[in-house]
Amino acid sequence: MPVPTVSTIELFPLLGDETVLLPDYSYAYGNLPPHELELLCRIALYRQPKRIFEFGTYLGETTRHLAHYSEATVYTIDLYPPGHPQYRHQEVVDAQSDVVPSSPGARFLDTAEARQITQIWGDSRCFDFSEFASSIDFALIDANHNYDYVLSDSRNVLSMIAPGGIVFWHDYASYAPGVMKAVNEVSEEVSIFHLAETFLAVHLDDR
Numbered sequence: 130m131p132v133p134t135v136s137t138i139e140l141f142p143l144l145g146d147e148t149v150l151l152p153d154y155s156y157a158y159g160n161l162p163p164h165e166l167e168l169l170c171r172i173a174l175y176r177q178p179k180r181i182f183e184f185g186t187y188l189g190e191t192t193r194h195l196a197h198y199s200e201a202t203v204y205t206i207d208l209y210p211p212g213h214p215q216y217r218h219q220e221v222v223d224a225q226s227d228v229v230p231s232s233p234g235a236r237f238l239d240t241a242e243a244r245q246i247t248q249i250w251g252d253s254r255c256f257d258f259s260e261f262a263s264s265i266d267f268a269l270i271d272a273n274h275n276y277d278y279v280l281s282d283s284r285n286v287l288s289m290i291a292p293g294g295i296v297f298w299h300d301y302a303s304y305a306p307g308v309m310k311a312v313n314e315v316s317e318e319v320s321i322f323h324l325a326e327t328f329l330a331v332h333l334d335d336r
């Protein structure tokens with residue numbers, strides 16, 4: 130069953146409506162589009178998470194914005210980049226999003242936000258996330274869009290999220306059936322909503 134759609138205002142009635150995109154923001158295929166990035170930044174600004182975890186760094190535009198609009202330490206995981214000794218051992222098969230950056234995180238390197246950001250390398254499906262158990266206040270799942278990866282990232286994130294934390298999934302849309310299937314399945318265990326006019330799904334931990 131698809132998860133219910135709710136408006137942003139229903140879920141976040143106290144959210145401000147500031148314009149939050151940084152002046153040198155530029156959209157590239159594979160990034161969050163501006164209206165979704167803006168929404169995530171406004172939620173980060175409002176909730177002020179201390180520890181953020183992003184699955185799928187890509188160019189690092191979202192990473193940089195989330196760091197800028199919070200005082201959080203931002204962890205972000207992506208596959209080893211070309212040139213890294215482990216690069217050839219990775220298998221990347223992602224029909225929905227075949228974006229594999231030659232330089233993950235390029236948009237935050239050499240920025241003021243870089244000091245808040247910890248880049249992690251590896252395949253999120255094999256990575257041991259135990260050091261992050263129950264400690265993440267804000268998470269975004271946006272790495273490999275195949276069902277088994279999204280399910281694995283979702284199971285991991287639920288063990289990483291701190292009481293009262295928030296989890297977003299990007300690409301909750303018919304063009305990414307693996308994401309929809311995994312999110313719908315996880316929603317049988319925890320409450321998840323689709324945010325109207327976006328491709329974002331969200332879980333608010335109520336412990």
Ligand SMILES: C[S@@+](CC[C@H](N)C(=O)[O-])C[C@H]1O[C@@H](n2cnc3c(N)ncnc32)[C@H](O)[C@@H]1O
Pocket residue numbers: 159160161183184185186187188189190191192206207208221223226228229230233251252253254271272273278
């Ligand atoms: C859609 S992009 C992420 C966009 C980014 N979150 C943003 O908002 O700009 C997907 C990223 O996930 C990475 N990726 C794909 N499979 C992965 C895996 N198994 N583990 C970690 N990262 C993966 C890709 O290399 C790519 O950089």
